[in-house]
Amino acid sequence: MKLKITLLSSLLFSLVLSAEEDIYKKSMEDILSMESEIKVNLGSRDGARNYLHSNTPIDVITYKQIDNSGLTSLTDVLRYFVAGFNAPETSVADGTDHVRAFTLRGMSPDQVLVLVNGKRVHTSALLHVNGTIGRGSSHVDLDTIALRSIERIEIMRDGASAQYGSDAISGVINIILKGMGHKSSTAVQYGKRSSGDGEKIYADAFVSTPLKYDGFVNLTMEAVGVDSTQRVGPDNRDNAPSIQTRVGQAKSKNYKMVVNADILNKNSLNIYSNAMLNYRDSEASAFSREDTNLSKPLYSNGFLPIINANILDYTFVVGAKGKLSGGTTWDLSNSYGANYFHYYVKDSMNYTLGAASPTSFDNGSLNFIQNTTNLDFRKKTSSLNFAGGLEFRYENYSIQAGDEESYTSNGSTTTVGGSQGFAGFTPENEVDESRTSVALYIDSNIELSEKLKLEILARYEEYSDFGESTNAKLALSYRAIPELLLRVSGSTGFRAPSLAQANYSQSSSFVDDNNTLVSQGTFTVEHGLAKELGATDLKSERSKNFSMGGVYQPSKQLSFMLDIFYIEVNDRIMLTNELDVSDAMRTKYNVNVQQARYFTNAASTQTSGVDFKIDYRHILSNNSKLDFNLWFNYTDNTINYSDASTDNELEQVRVEEGQPSNSLRFLTNYELSRVNIALNLSRFGEYSQMRENKVYKFDAAYTADLDISYKITRATKVAIGGTNIFDEIPNKWDGLSGDYYGENGIKPYSRYSPFGYSGAYYYLRASMEF
Amino acid sequence: MFKLLQYLLILILLHISLEAYESEDKLKTVIVGKVAKYISWRKRSEDSFVITVLNNKYGTLFDEVYFDKSIKSKPVVIRYIDNIANLGDTDILYIAELEELSLDEVLDISKNKNILTVSDMRGFAQKGGTLQLYFVGQKLKLKMNIDVLQDEGFHIERTLLKIVEVVEEEE
Numbered sequence: 029m030k031l032k033i034t035l036l037s038s039l040l041f042s043l044v045l046s047a048e049e050d051i052y053k054k055s056m057e058d059i060l061s062m063e064s065e066i067k068v069n070l071g072s073r074d075g076a077r078n079y080l081h082s083n084t085p086i087d088v089i090t091y092k093q094i095d096n097s098g099l100t101s102l103t104d105v106l107r108y109f110v111a112g113f114n115a116p117e118t119s120v121a122d123g124t125d126h127v128r129a130f131t132l133r134g135m136s137p138d139q140v141l142v143l144v145n146g147k148r149v150h151t152s153a154l155l156h157v158n159g160t161i162g163r164g165s166s167h168v169d170l171d172t173i174a175l176r177s178i179e180r181i182e183i184m185r186d187g188a189s190a191q192y193g194s195d196a197i198s199g200v201i202n203i204i205l206k207g208m209g210h211k212s213s214t215a216v217q218y219g220k221r222s223s224g225d226g227e228k229i230y231a232d233a234f235v236s237t238p239l240k241y242d243g244f245v246n247l248t249m250e251a252v253g254v255d256s257t258q259r260v261g262p263d264n265r266d267n268a269p270s271i272q273t274r275v276g277q278a279k280s281k282n283y284k285m286v287v288n289a290d291i292l293n294k295n296s297l298n299i300y301s302n303a304m305l306n307y308r309d310s311e312a313s314a315f316s317r318e319d320t321n322l323s324k325p326l327y328s329n330g331f332l333p334i335i336n337a338n339i340l341d342y343t344f345v346v347g348a349k350g351k352l353s354g355g356t357t358w359d360l361s362n363s364y365g366a367n368y369f370h371y372y373v374k375d376s377m378n379y380t381l382g383a384a385s386p387t388s389f390d391n392g393s394l395n396f397i398q399n400t401t402n403l404d405f406r407k408k409t410s411s412l413n414f415a416g417g418l419e420f421r422y423e424n425y426s427i428q429a430g431d432e433e434s435y436t437s438n439g440s441t442t443t444v445g446g447s448q449g450f451a452g453f454t455p456e457n458e459v460d461e462s463r464t465s466v467a468l469y470i471d472s473n474i475e476l477s478e479k480l481k482l483e484i485l486a487r488y489e490e491y492s493d494f495g496e497s498t499n500a501k502l503a504l505s506y507r508a509i510p511e512l513l514l515r516v517s518g519s520t521g522f523r524a525p526s527l528a529q530a531n532y533s534q535s536s537s538f539v540d541d542n543n544t545l546v547s548q549g550t551f552t553v554e555h556g557l558a559k560e561l562g563a564t565d566l567k568s569e570r571s572k573n574f575s576m577g578g579v580y581q582p583s584k585q586l587s588f589m590l591d592i593f594y595i596e597v598n599d600r601i602m603l604t605n606e607l608d609v610s611d612a613m614r615t616k617y618n619v620n621v622q623q624a625r626y627f628t629n630a631a632s633t634q635t636s637g638v639d640f641k642i643d644y645r646h647i648l649s650n651n652s653k654l655d656f657n658l659w660f661n662y663t664d665n666t667i668n669y670s671d672a673s674t675d676n677e678l679e680q681v682r683v684e685e686g687q688p689s690n691s692l693r694f695l696t697n698y699e700l701s702r703v704n705i706a707l708n709l710s711r712f713g714e715y716s717q718m719r720e721n722k723v724y725k726f727d728a729a730y731t732a733d734l735d736i737s738y739k740i741t742r743a744t745k746v747a748i749g750g751t752n753i754f755d756e757i758p759n760k761w762d763g764l765s766g767d768y769y770g771e772n773g774i775k776p777y778s779r780y781s782p783f784g785y786s787g788a789y790y791y792l793r794a795s796m797e798f
Numbered sequence: 799m800f801k802l803l804q805y806l807l808i809l810i811l812l813h814i815s816l817e818a819y820e821s822e823d824k825l826k827t828v829i830v831g832k833v834a835k836y837i838s839w840r841k842r843s844e845d846s847f848v849i850t851v852l853n854n855k856y857g858t859l860f861d862e863v864y865f866d867k868s869i870k871s872k873p874v875v876i877r878y879i880d881n882i883a884n885l886g887d888t889d890i891l892y893i894a895e896l897e898e899l900s901l902d903e904v905l906d907i908s909k910n911k912n913i914l915t916v917s918d919m920r921g922f923a924q925k926g927g928t929l930q931l932y933f934v935g936q937k938l939k940l941k942m943n944i945d946v947l948q949d950e951g952f953h954i955e956r957t958l959l960k961i962v963e964v965v966e967e968e969e
Contacts, residue, residue, distance in 0.1 A: 051820060052863055056832040060961065063936040064822045078821070091935065179935070208920075209934035241921025242932070292921050295900070355897060584819050645819065 070182040070202040073415035073471045080579050083505035083515045084186040085591040096706040098735045098749040100230045102170040103128050111691045112661035117784035123154045125278045125312035126337035127169045129162025134665045134687045135198035137167035143202040150365035150398035155528040164603045166528040172306035172341040176232040177248035177286035179206040187573030189521030190485040190501035197521045197571045205288040208244040210236050211797040219791025222755050226257040241292040250284040257786040261776035265767045269330015273774050274313035282308045301346045308339040314449030324383040333376035333449025340368045359404040369394040373447045380438035380445045392430035392453035398423050413473040425527035426460040429453045444547050451536050459531045463493040479507045497522040514578040525566040529627045549621035557617040558626040561607050567629050572596045589641040599629035604673040630674035637663035652700035659693045681718040686780050688713030702739040712782040731756045747793040755788035825938045826931050827859045834869045836958035840951035841912045847872040850888040853895040854878045882907045893917040923965045
């Protein structure tokens with residue numbers, strides 16, 4: 029007991045001491061080596077502020093944390109650092125294998141807005157249409173952004189449509205690129221999975237060139253080559269081909285470049301620009317299959333169709349900002365971004381072409397372009413900060429057909445046409461649709477008293493295709509005592525139907541729960557077949573957000589953050605069930621599919637939960653630093669269908685139980701002059717997936733990531749580490765006996781697994797500053 | 799075993815240093831006095847060391863940091879002004895914000911008065927200020943304009959020059 033009292037009192041004593049410390053007594057060198065508070069730009073147009081003082085919950089990941097992680101993709105950084113962020117790794121899921129879907133608080137990927145330096149980033153052209161987490165959504169491809177270009181990642185856990193417009197329903201991620209003063213650096217990393225596969229080679233270079241008046245040009249280049257992993261189960265199909273399906277991470281080469289520049293003239297006119305370029309060549313397989321052309325087979329032992337995605341993504345932002353004579357600041361910018369997703373299929377065949385079938389196909393492409401122009405104003409007075417602005421956005425979505433061999437049925441009505449694995453887009457699928465939107469917004473921060481602050485935001489937006497939307501947000505913060513900030517916010521929001529949801533169409537074949545090959549088509553709501561099946565025009569999703577919580581900071585070393593949230597989304601846009609297409613319909617609309625689906629405003633969802641965080645920094649007398657960050661998230665999602673065509677338990681299980689309802693991240697970092705040790709523990713809660721009309725539960729799991737680095741010289745560092753170092757593997761389907769999906773099937777693991785199923789990854793890294 | 803761990807934890811806690819995440823504003827106000835110790839003024843006020851803050855945006859931070867403090871063995875006096883015309887005799891002019899006048903106009907008024915001008919405005923040193931404060935990541939950095947410092951007749955200790963980034967004025 030005495031010991032406990034001593035322990036507690038020593039802790040409290042140290043905390044009190046720290047609060048009363050006079051840093052003026054420190055040497056200049058010590059002061060210059062101290063770390064300042066973490067400031068964020070997200071959440072207010074009012075300028076940067078301490079993230080712990082924000083009136084909405086905001087979290088930050090710094091470049092130091094990223095550098096000490098050995099992670100090589102932004103999606104993985106968020107997955108391992110943010111409780112409530114989910115990004116499963118899929119395989120045999122067509123395009124989804126190449127662009128990882130991610131969610132915040134278990135909501136849809138397209139309900140997260142992503143910004144770079146505060147500017148909206150365009151989404152990927154890919155629309156997830158398979159049975160994965162994120163089904164029916166297009167979202168920003170986070171892995172287009174070079175990690176080494178990032179100074180910090182700001183994550184707002186609150187609705188912000190009233191501030192940023194469409195999509196900001198479950199949260200906003202703002203990526204701040206490195207600015208002036210960062211040292212140029214380069215790094216290489218090599219690693220592989222514990223089972224010997226999944227080799228990854230990574231290299232980056234960051235070069236910073238200072239310009240006059242603290243301007244700069246920063247160039248980041250990054251290359252990552254990843255080999256596939258193989259976690260396939262036994263293939264017990266009748267006449268199973270000898271070639272195995274590839275179940276595991278996709279094989280890919282990813283090249284990224286980021287330029288971030290800031291030019292100031294003597295009169296403080298600031299010209300800024302950033303450009304991001306990404307090219308990805310990614311390969312993943314479909315299920316292996318037999319060559320049905322028995323008389324003259326192309327593949328005597330069966331074949332494994334490889335879906336090859338060539339993805340080109342780029343963004344170019346240019347803007348200028350300055351100050352008018354009355355003290356009003358202005359900011360005019362334009363952001364142009366595009367994503368081209370080109371499908372190829374190789375090592376495949378078109379059954380309907382027989383022995384004459386090619387083995388490689390150009391299957392067509394999905395393309396998305398977005399141009400956003402913003403003009404912002406900001407004026408500060410002693411008790412009121414006012415901001416306002418205008419936004420004009422142009423979007424274009426197009427689908428280009430593939431080679432005829434990639435989609436043709438060659439007149440057959442009994443054999444599934446098109447390239448096996450993934451059928452090409454047909455000329456009927458081709459589309460080239462554009463829309464524009466105009467928005468007007470205001471943002472007022474009012475200091476009602478020294479302790480009480482109120483933020484009022486409103487935004488009016490009009491889309492050329494679906495109409496208008498007006499949203500508002502109120503956020504109130506109250507500093508009850510110097511150590512305690514209480515906050516509450518309420519807002520409305522929306523998400524415009526994406527152009528992809530409104531215009532995507534494609535046909536493909538898949539294996540259903542009865543292990544039967546089925547041909548299926550996705551149709552636009554404008555298509556006659558969809559209309560006959562009940563399709564109506566898409567409306568925007570509407571949301572209501574409420575959050576309440578606070579930050580208790582008893583010392584500068586220690587903070588507690590607790591926030592509860594409730595989000596209601598109405599008219600959520602989802603794919604319908606696979607609806608049967610009659611022979612008469614097939615003839616009437618000249619389509620060769622057995623099932624059809626389309627997008628519809630299907631349901632309302634309710635998301636509620638809590639986030640709890642503890643951040644603690646411990647400095648030892650030898651000047652070493654020990655950081656602890658504990659983050660727990662609990663989220664409950666429910667769905668209520670309003671459209672019978674979508675009402676199915678499979679989708680309900682995916683939305684309500686497909687992702688962990690609880691997750692925990694415990695990040696620790698120990699830094700002592702030349703040595704840095706980062707140990708991150710993650711808990712992924714249990715999740716479920718439905719298969720063959722039965723819900724299968726998968727256990728919660730813990731993973732540990734470790735990175736140990738040593739500075740050989742002031743500029744050179746080596747590191748050894750690993751993610752999921754104890755080789756945690758999710759449990760298999762318990763009792764499911766399917767050939768394709770099953771405990772002893774080709775895919776023994778659920779595609780919903782929040783930490784994948786490729787196991788431990790170990791690496792060596794060397795880096796140098798210059 | 800458990801008791802041993804508890805003792806170890808106590809030992810660790812008792813070795814807590816007093817350093818933590820400080821606010822940017824506090825670091826900026828503190829560093830001004832620290833830098834001053836490495837600089838010799840040609841003309842110095844007789845009985846106090848004066849820091850003048852133009853358009854203060856730091857609340858009472860300067861008063862708190864320099865309460866009962868001395869620089870160059872003289873008590874520190876903090877003055878706040880909203881108009882550069884009221885500059886008066888001062889050792890340091892901290893330009894927190896610009897309102898009516900441009901930076902050039904403010905620097906012109908403080909020119910040739912042996913005043914150490916300090917600010918966190920971007921490009922401040924290259925635009926003719928003497929000491930610029932800025933942050934990279936979460937670390938405070940310093941830039942000094944060596945040309946202006948020499949023109950103003952300051953003597954800078956070599957120790958300081960090793961720490962700061964030295965820039966020249968851009969024409």
